[in-house]
Amino acid sequence: MAKVKFTAPRVEGFKCAPGKAQAFLWDSVAQGLGVRVTPAGKPAFVFQGLYQGRTLRVTIGGTDAWSIPQAQEKARELQRQIDEGRDPREVKAATIAADVATREASKGEGLTVAEVWPRYMAEGKPKRRTAWKPRYVLDLNRAASMGGEPKKRGQGTTKPGALAALMPMALASIDQDVIRDWYAREAKTAPIQGARAVAMFSGFLGWCATKKDLRTLVNKTAARASELGDVLPGVNKRRDALEIDQLPAWFAGTDKLRSRTAAAYLQALVLTGARREELAGLTWANLDFQWSKLTIADKVDATRTIPLTPYMAWLLAGLPRAKLPDGTPNPYVFSSPVGSKSGRTLSKSGRIAEPRAPHTDVLADAGIPHVSIHGLRRTFSLLGEAAGAPAGAIA
Numbered sequence: 001m002a003k004v005k006f007t008a009p010r011v012e013g014f015k016c017a018p019g020k021a022q023a024f025l026w027d028s029v030a031q032g033l034g035v036r037v038t039p040a041g042k043p044a045f046v047f048q049g050l051y052q053g054r055t056l057r058v059t060i061g062g063t064d065a066w067s068i069p070q071a072q073e074k075a076r077e078l079q080r081q082i083d084e085g086r087d088p089r090e091v092k093a094a095t096i097a098a099d100v101a102t103r104e105a106s107k108g109e110g111l112t113v114a115e116v117w118p119r120y121m122a123e124g125k126p127k128r129r130t131a132w133k134p135r136y137v138l139d140l141n142r143a144a145s146m147g148g149e150p151k152k153r154g155q156g157t158t159k160p161g162a163l164a165a166l167m168p169m170a171l172a173s174i175d176q177d178v179i180r181d182w183y184a185r186e187a188k189t190a191p192i193q194g195a196r197a198v199a200m201f202s203g204f205l206g207w208c209a210t211k212k213d214l215r216t217l218v219n220k221t222a223a224r225a226s227e228l229g230d231v232l233p234g235v236n237k238r239r240d241a242l243e244i245d246q247l248p249a250w251f252a253g254t255d256k257l258r259s260r261t262a263a264a265y266l267q268a269l270v271l272t273g274a275r276r277e278e279l280a281g282l283t284w285a286n287l288d289f290q291w292s293k294l295t296i297a298d299k300v301d302a303t304r305t306i307p308l309t310p311y312m313a314w315l316l317a318g319l320p321r322a323k324l325p326d327g328t329p330n331p332y333v334f335s336s337p338v339g340s341k342s343g344r345t346l347s348k349s350g351r352i353a354e355p356r357a358p359h360t361d362v363l364a365d366a367g368i369p370h371v372s373i374h375g376l377r378r379t380f381s382l383l384g385e386a387a388g389a390p391a392g393a394i395a
Contacts, residue, residue: 003028006068011035014043030072031079035063045071047078051087058088111217114167117144117207124207126356143197155349162186162197172210172217174290181221198223240371241378242270244386249366256365262358264315266376272306273380276373280351283331284321289313324350 003026004010015021016037024046027033036059037043045060060066060074074310078088112385121140132140144167147160165182166174179198186194202223209220249272254263268279279297286295292308294316308316322335332351355373363371371379 002026005029006033006072008037008068011043011063011068018082026346027072027075030075031036033060033072033075047075047088049079049082051082056087056089058092111171111214112167113169113171114162116171116214117167117204120204120207124203131335138219139196140200143200162190163201168200171214174205174222175219176222179263231323239378240375241382242368242371242375244383246366246368247379249363250368253362253365257358257361259358261319261334261336261352262317262355265352265355265360266359267315268312268334269373269376270379270383271309271312273384274306275377278356280332280353280355282333283332284329285331287333289317322350344382 001188003145006025006027006029010025014023014025014035014037016039020039022036022038025037032047032049034046035043036046041273043063045063045066046057046353047060048055048057050056060078063071066074066229076124081088081091086239113268121137131212143161143163145158146164146167147158149158150156151158165185166178169178179201183194183198186197205218205220205223208214208218251267254266257263257266268274269276272279274296278298281297282294288294288308292310293305294308294312295303295305298304316333320335322332322337324330325338330350332349334352335350336352338348338350358373359373359376363369
């Protein structure tokens with residue numbers, strides 16, 4: 001293998017002979033350094049050496065990008081790698097892989113919760129089940145909502161969900177301290193909802209930890225309840241409800257209320273099992289006295305239809321058809337005078353807004369210990385179970 005001292009004119013003037021696929025010119029200064037040319041390709045500096053008894057060749061780079069001194073120094077570096085027992089090809093591949101990993105990690109460090117959340121909603125699911133329940137999907141969407149959207153029912157815009165503050169944050173930046181500070185702010189106004197949001201976010205982090213491209217970015221225990229027991233409220237599921245023996249006194253108490261609307265509303269909660277806001281939003285347009293049914297908005301599905309029993313029909317038919325301040329008919333069955341603020345008799349929307357005060361009066365009159373408004377919904381479920389109705393039919 002003849003060698004010459006590389007000079008710019010020699011390197012630039014070296015050409016591939018006709019009929020040859022490639023040709024090499026070797027340097028006499030740096031061991032293993034050569035120039036490779038082909039009939040059509042650009043000339044390039046190469047290194048050729050003997051590694052573990054076999055010849056290897058590595059491309060250094062184009063002669064237009066590397067000077068002769070730079071190429072000579074690179075050839076010496078590659079020969080040193082061989083002398084150290086390393087394969088220059090593997091060293092180069094490892095360098096490229098590390099560079100790619102660094103770039104990917106850099107991109108991942110800026111990945112926000114909001115960017116990953118839609119993927120979680122599409123791919124996530126509970127353990128040992130094929131999909132989340134519709135109710136839980138709705139709760140996840142609400143918790144992650146940034147708010148500001150027009151309300152589907154009523155006036156105004158929606159409020160940010162409990163997880164809204166975490167959405168713009170980088171996934172890699174969320175640790176236990178971040179969760180603690182965030183929950184402390186949420187707990188000032190809604191500690192129970194905040195605690196449930198912590199559980200939701202813990203599920204999200206756990207899911208991220210199962211994904212190859214995300215697991216290095218997350219601290220999957222950051223929102224784990226066992227790690228936050230000192231700040232999260234204790235689990236105390238409310239099970240208050242009216243007992244069967246208390247019902248006669250309770251119904252008698254509602255009959256003593258001055259507001260027939262409030263009395264009918266409280267009774268309807270027990271008789272239908274509807275949620276507080278679902279029933280408050282009942283309109284005359286959704287009451288069908290002819291076919292004995294009523295339709296209300298539902299938290300899970302868009303609406304649901306409930307049979308209208310003869311007693312319920314009589315109860316609701318006797319309610320006053322109120323008017324709004326502008327003289328137009330009030331659309332709500334359980335109407336309330338419109339005022340600037342909610343209270344015992346005023347509401348912003350024109351429908352019953354705060355039934356707790358009359359309910360407290362009923363309990364006091366009947367001598368019944370405290371039962372929440374939601375406890376009236378549980379009362380319906382308990383009565384259904386006592387009557388032998390299937391659990392799924394009264395949920």
